[in-house]
Amino acid sequence: MAADAALLTVPGPHGDRTVRVSSPTRVIWPEAGITKLELAEYFIAVGEAFVAANGDRPISLQRFSGDVTGEQFFSKNPPKGAPEWVRSVPVTYPSGRKHPQLVIDEPATAVWAAQMNTIVFHPWASRAERSDYPDQLRIDLDPQPGTGFAEAVPAALALRELFGEVGLTAFVKTSGSRGIHVFAPIEPEHEFLDVRHAVIALGRELERRMPAEVTTNWWKEERGDRIFIDYNQANRDRTMAGAYSPRPLPHASVSCPLEWEELETTDPKAHTIRTVPARLATSGDPWAGMHEHPGRIDVLLEWWQRDLDAGLGELPFPPDFPKMPGEPMRVQPSRARNPD
Incomplete structure (x- = not known):
């Protein structure tokens, strides 16, 4: 049979x-x-x-x-x-x-x-034949406990405006769960680390404009009931x-x-x-037609450098990554303050 x-x-x-x-x-x-x-x-x-x-x-x-x-x-x-x-x-x-x-x-x-x-x-975020060079800038808006899809919507709309300010065209989708994903097509001319820095710069700017609604804090204990801008999704193999x-x-x-x-x-x-x-x-x-008119991340990299000059440095990487240049200690703040 x-x-x-x-x-x-x-x-x-x-x-x-x-x-x-x-x-x-x-x-x-x-x-x-x-x-x-x-x-x-x-x-x-x-x-x-x-x-x-x-x-x-x-x-x-x-x-x-x-x-x-x-x-x-x-x-x-x-x-x-x-x-x-x-x-x-x-x-x-x-x-x-x-x-x-x-x-x-x-x-x-x-x-x-x-x-x-x-x-x-x-x-x-990159093409098969140029896998080291992303052609998409991706933002993951991740609702934290006490928030959901409805709270992520205003952040996504503000993010769209911010993309426009730096010459990028934003596309949006549901995550399929509670979050929202915002993508922009970009020229594949920068490696993953540069694109990650562009995402951090964008996230920090959104955080300045919506401090009560969004956060770039990697450690969950510091996020509160805000929408987390998961910048680490911009890393290689993420x-x-x-x-x-x-x-x-x-x-x-x-x-x-x-x-x-x-x-x-x-x-x-x-x-x-x-x-x-x-x-x-x-x-x-x-x-x-998303990729018919890709943009560039030059302005965002200028914002990254501006923030570096102002004393804002690198942010933590995922725990399975090798230690990266300029990265802060991979210790959650409460443990760093209370080593015992």
């Missing part, structure tokens, strides 16, 4: 491909009742927009051994058994180690990744859920690109695997 499987025809730039999906009736989102087959079919439905947003980039796969309530792990190496039409590129990690990472060139790759139990796709990527939440939400005019009235929980395909078909992709 043949194993339980479905064969899906996936259109793409090189013609149709047939992708086998095993255990198609297995439920991935128990609360919503969404199966593995529905997940694969979702990537066919949003394929063009998904590849436009996440394609041609090194990508990490967040995979699950069962449903979204179970064990999960990250695949940075391409999973074994990849079809011959799935490619990878070598990238350099913060440790200096090099290793290949998967690249998505067509919807069939996303469907195959779903077959490999991938739920969330985490693309780099990623966030890609546009149109599902999230492992009970309602099967999607990190959904929005028009700016929608932001104040949208419900992030309404953008799900089951609703986003119709939304795309009806309204189109708000991120279409």
Whole structure:
């Protein structure tokens, strides 16, 4: 007896491909009742927009051994058994180690990744062939306890204005959870550390303008009930859920690109695997053409230098990074003040 499987025809730039999906009736989102087959079919439905947003980039796969309530792990190496039409590129990690990472060139790759139990796709901010040089400046607005999506909205709108002041065009999406992601296309002419510094400069300026609402404090004990500007997401090998990527939440939400005019009235929980395909078909992709007019980060790097001259130095890096030049001690403030 043949194993339980479905064969899906996936259109793409090189013609149709047939992708086998095993255990198609297995439920991935128990609360919503969404199966593995529905997940694969979702990537066919949003394929063009998904590849436009996440394609041609090194990508990490967040995979699950069962449903979204179970064990999960990250695949940075391409999973074994990849079809011959799935490619990878070598990238350099913060440790200096090099290793290949998967690249998505067509919807069939996303469907195959779903077959490999991938739920969330985490693309780099750089292109596959120039992986050291980001072509996106990304801001992660992360609500802290006591805040949520509604509190992140004013920060995102103020951030959009700030982007405009420095000559960048901002694009917005839900995180798929409580946060908001704001991206801007940039010329790929600066390494990750420079782009990180540009993000810090931008975050500090927003913090000056909205001190009661946002913070760049790395240590949670200092953030309070403000929106955290997670500048460390701009580091090499630091990623966030890609546009149109599902999230492992009970309602099967999607990190959904929005028009700016929608932001104040949208419900992030309404953008799900089951609703986003119709939304795309009806309204189109708000991120279409994002990279037609990339900007530059020169002004932000001038702001970074201005802040350095004023005594504001480097900020902490993630704990798994090597110690970086100028970085403060990686000790939370309360412990530094009370060593005993």
